[in-house]
């Protein structure tokens with residue numbers, strides 16, 4: 001027999017990190033969310049709490065969101081100690097109140113990492129990711145209009161892995177989940193999604209060297225192979241991509257040591 005999910009409304013206590021600005025002290029503040037529908041999303045529940053705070057003349061909880069469909073990676077926050085909350089392979093905006101128990105206390109805080117400074121309450125500044133992306137997450141070839149699919153044969157396995165890596169939404173959950181606040185999974189996904197395709201070969205060495213250098217400059221920690229990153233990733237991006245990134249980086253470093261001009265203008269082998 002299939003269990004029918006309860007539709008009974010939930011009452012929950014929220015312990016939310018409130019911080020007025022980047023250099024202000026922060027603290028947890030308690031709120032009550034009463035009569036939440038189990039089918040309400042976590043962000044909709046915060047909307048209702050914010051409406052009540054606004055009506056009382058209090059400052060609403062600042063949180064980031066955009067698509068509310070798990071696409072943009074904006075809604076990053078930590079719920080009960082887990083980036084994006086208790087669900088697997090979903091972002092905060094795809095978390096529903098049915099994931100929680102009636103009477104539960106839910107702790108909500110921003111992603112914690114030195115490279116992601118807090119802007120306000122649950123909002124962090126993830127410009128560091130954009131700087132890594134700007135360092136090499138592109139191709140400079142003129143793409144033109146879409147060619148026929150059979151003009152550029154790509155092995156199915158490579159195409160599938162490139163698409164797996166391209167799913168990264170840059171939310172930062174990998175960094176927040178890592179005890180070292182490492183950005184290796186993010187960088188590995190961005191390097192691999194272009195590095196697996198023919199269009200990404202011309203700048204393959206330059207890309208990996210520039211993105212890893214920028215990652216280090218932005219203050220992210222080192223990877224110690226704990227794999228919390230892939231466990232927390234809302235797109236289930238595999239830590240296998242980190243091994244691929246390390247191989248690419250080593251090969252590009254050796255090539256650039258022996259032939260520096262190559263790394264600035266051309267790519268490596270498969």
Ligand code: FES
Pocket residue numbers: 064065066067068069070071072073074075091092093094
């Ligand atoms: S709001 Fe876009 S992924 Fe959550």
